[in-house]
Amino acid sequence: MKKGIIAFLLACVALLLGGCWDKLELEEQAFVVVLGLDKAPDGLVSVTFQVANPQVGSSDKGAAQNEPPSDIVTFAAPDILSAKEIANSVITRKISFAHLRTIVISQAFASSKLFNHVIGSSIRDPEMRRETNLIISRERASEFITRNKPRLETRPHKYYAFMQERWRDTGYVPFSTLNRYFQRLGRDTLFLSIYGTTKRVKTKYAREEDQYLAGEIPQQNGDPVQIMGSAVFKSGRMVGTITGEETRIALFLRRKSMAHSYISSYPDPLNPDYQVTARVIKDGNTRIKMDLSRERPDVQVTLPLRAQILSIPSFTDYAEDPRKQEKLRKSIEDSLKAKIDAFIAKIQQTYECEPFLWHLVARKHFWTLKAYQAYDWGAHFSKAKINVTIRMRIESFGKQIGPPLPLEIEEDQAG
Known part of the structure; x- marks a missing residue:
């Protein structure tokens, strides 16, 4: 009887310990915090990974005084998941999307037929969360990610997290996620996504402060990124833009x-x-x-x-x-x-x-x-x-x- 109980307990312990076979330590993983998508030749997609350095901005920053806060690499591949595998040929740590909260998509790629196929196939990866925010950039996504160097935020993921809270306060841009994009793929409704840029466009001063698109805001000094207005999607493709004022109206006219x-x-x-x-x-x-x-x-x-x-x-x-x-x-x-x-x-x-x-x-x-x-x-x-x-x-x-x-x-x- 005692031998049977001991065998049963050992079997239970073995089952509990068996769940650790695929564990990875933090220093063995490379966490992608921002993903960029651009058009590439021959029907491929250019995927940019911004990989965070967990030591910079943390209590262990003394061991990484001369290290950058993140590393940015770009690869051309048929889709996001294959680019993720290619990235492991350059980055020594295992690529992880567990902390991915922002996807930047160039306006040129968002307007193409390929965009919906690429973004739709990506959610088969369990690490791709539907709560991920979508930002449409006027320029190439790789350029947007590279030029975005906020002065007050060392860690890139914190910049986007704080900015998202401010966007919700002002109403200049919509609340756009992967989940909302997939919900509004039909012919009945338009999907509004965040619109941003790091390039400036010469324009006249508006009498009211919300009649701008990203890049048109009269700004001197400060961070290069401007977020204002919305990219308009119809049936999975970008078909136009609306200003910050028009975005506010669109959000207010919704029932909730x-x-x-x-x-x-x-x-x-x-x-x-x-x-x-x-x-x-x-x-x-x-x-x-x-x-x-x-x-x-x-x-x-x-x-x-x-x-x-x-x-x-x-x-x-x-x-x-x-x-x-x-x-x-x-x-x-x-x-x-x-x-x-x-x-x-x-x-x-x-x-x-x-x-x-x-x-x-x-x-x-x-x-x-x-x-x-x-x-x-x-x-x-x-x-x-x-x-x-x-x-x-x-x-x-x-x-x-x-x-x-x-x-x-x-x-x-x-x-």
Whole structure:
């Protein structure tokens, strides 16, 4: 009896220890933190690996004082997984995607038919997580990764992690991951991806701060990378771009959005030479009603918003005058509605598809998926009659109720 118990215990121990046969120590692995994809000749893809140096930026940095924070290598291969194997012929450690959170794709490659095949086949590797962020670069991805040398972040993965949090705060770019890309591959909707660049494009100064694309922001010094606006995908291929302002509108018109507020400036209705800065907050879900019984669908959208006035450079006393408050509220509301109507018209004429996820609402009007597919929502959306109603209320005017006195009045009172 005792021998049987001992044999059973030994068998259990053997089973527990058997799981360590494929273990690898940390120093035996090379963790890829950023992946780049570019077009290559003969139908190949150029894959760039940015491999992090775990010693730089850690408590063990004394042993790596003269080592760079990462190593960047590029290979041409049929797909990502074969490039990963080729990389092991140069990099002595085993390549791992366990910490990969960012994929940079060049605009030229994202616009090609090959892109969807390459990115679709990559998820067969269990290390390729669907939460990985997608960034579309104006230039080649290898150039984007090489030139991105942030001054305040030593470790490259931390830079992208912190920037992602800021993107969600501002709403200048969408929340784009591999999973969302695969969800929106159909003809019914457009997929919006983060758009960035390290190159500058000469452009005129915009009166409002969000009317730029990446590379157009007037910047002096600082990090070379600019992130602004979205790359637009239709049926798995990039077909255009939209600005930071248009990206904010697209996110707000969705029934639910991850960006709940943003700060923007609007014309001062009582003094057109100045702008009024406000934080616009989404006050609940966007309400969408559709009538699909006609050939030209009727779509009624209600967008509930509240505004916090942050800055009034004209010194107009809006806080204590209800009539002026109403003029300001109506001015912001009308300005925003005009931008929304123009953007919707642009989407209908240019893409014949929508990035607002309204197809999820349209789908509920059909009993079967086959009936919905036969309806062809994309074709009907392009000719739909869309009316957007904004319901905005001004919530506050900041901590200081009264505006500061103009400079000449202050001088008179001081005298």
